[in-house]
Amino acid sequence: MWKSRKSSIAKSKEKDDMKAIVYDKKNKTDFLVMREVEKPIVKADHVLVKIHNISLNAADYRSLKMGIVPDGRIMGADIAGVIEEVGGNVKKFKIGDSVFGDLSGCGFGGLAEYVAAPESVLASIPPSVSFETASALPMASVTALQAMRNLGNLQSGQNVLICGAGGGVGTFAVQLAKHFNANVTAICGRNNVETIKSLGADTVIDYSQEDFAKSTKRYDLVLVLNGNRSISSYRKVMSPKSTCVMSGGSLSQLLKFTILGPLLSIG
Structure with a gap:
């Protein structure tokens, strides 16, 4: 600052x-x-x-x-x-x-x-x-709000997966999702686990210890922040009629998401 x-x-x-x-x-x-x-x-x-x-x-x-x-x-x-x-x-x-x-x-x-x-x-x-x-507040919090509410159409009681929860947008996304009464699973690095827990996340995954794509749990909204995984890995944890919102990341990742995302059917 x-x-x-x-x-x-x-x-x-x-x-x-x-x-x-x-x-x-x-x-x-x-x-x-x-x-x-x-x-x-x-x-x-x-x-x-x-x-x-x-x-x-x-x-x-x-x-x-x-x-x-x-x-x-x-x-x-x-x-x-x-x-x-x-x-x-x-x-x-x-x-x-x-x-x-x-x-x-x-x-x-x-x-x-x-x-x-x-x-x-x-x-x-x-x-x-x-x-x-x-x-x-301005850029990070508004990005999180637009992703969760405007694009993700987040509803009370839904299951949300936030990939990249330890960053600026991610920390706001966790708090906003809880404000909307969602069930939040957050993915972050080991150094941020306790911080993300303190913000209210129901489940926190240390990406160095657990691969979220192997989970049997399915989510109504997947928020990908500066993602570096394949699109198919996010698809694996999405429930029918769910939404995946991506913000940030490499240019190649964003292009793949833009081109291939609509072609992947869920369910």
């Missing part, structure tokens, strides 16, 4: 400038460099947020690794901070409001002192939630 207050990113002496961590693909020693850049200009439907905390996601790392990040971009999607300026058409927020949100759909920009973002991608932080906690 990156905190602007405790980092070396201090206030710039120039009112209209700020410090930011910028992607420099020509830099031979470090692609991410700290620079003084122009402070964002606030559009009519945008707000200016002074960033207090930011969390980094796999999306940040993978974008850099794949080389698809434009030179000069300020990375960082999940932010939390305080609004310092509002555009003329903003209705939802006012100066001084504490907000958090996911900037991945509007150009990123979180690794900086300030960011200008559309009001539509931000939400208010409840008084009981810290900036640190709020900044860790």
Whole structure:
């Protein structure tokens, strides 16, 4: 978790400038460099947020690794901070409001002192939630919610298998599944077993000790997070009319799932 207050990113002496961590693909020693850049200009439907905390996601790392990040971009999607300026058409927020949100759909920009973002991608932080906690929520929690509720159509009493429960999305998925009164089996590494148990999973499988594909149990929803197993292995534990949702993983895995998934009949 990156905190602007405790980092070396201090206030710039120039009112209209700020410090930011910028992607420099020509830099031979470090692609991410700290620079003084122009402070964002606030559009009519945008707000200016002074960033207090930011969390980094796999999306940040993978974008850099794949080389698809434009030179000069300020990375960082999940932010939390305080609004310092509002555009003329903003209705939802006012100066001084504490907000958090996911900037991945509007150009990123979180690794900086300030960011200008559309009001539509931000939400208010409840008084009981810290900036640190709020900044860790947007991308991972929404991904988990969309997978379980929107795509998986999770219902109370259903059996759910969460593959990759130890990651950011997985830990939220376990808690959301229990919130929906599902019976949760979670797969993770040995170091995360106790943590996942504490989040409410009914059964936790250490993948180094047990192969879930050999189980006789069948699931109504299989959530695969950054999966590395064959599609047929997930099919083996699916019940008739069940759903398999995949999020993340290698490009080859995602392509196989997209192409072959619809061709595999269940039951």
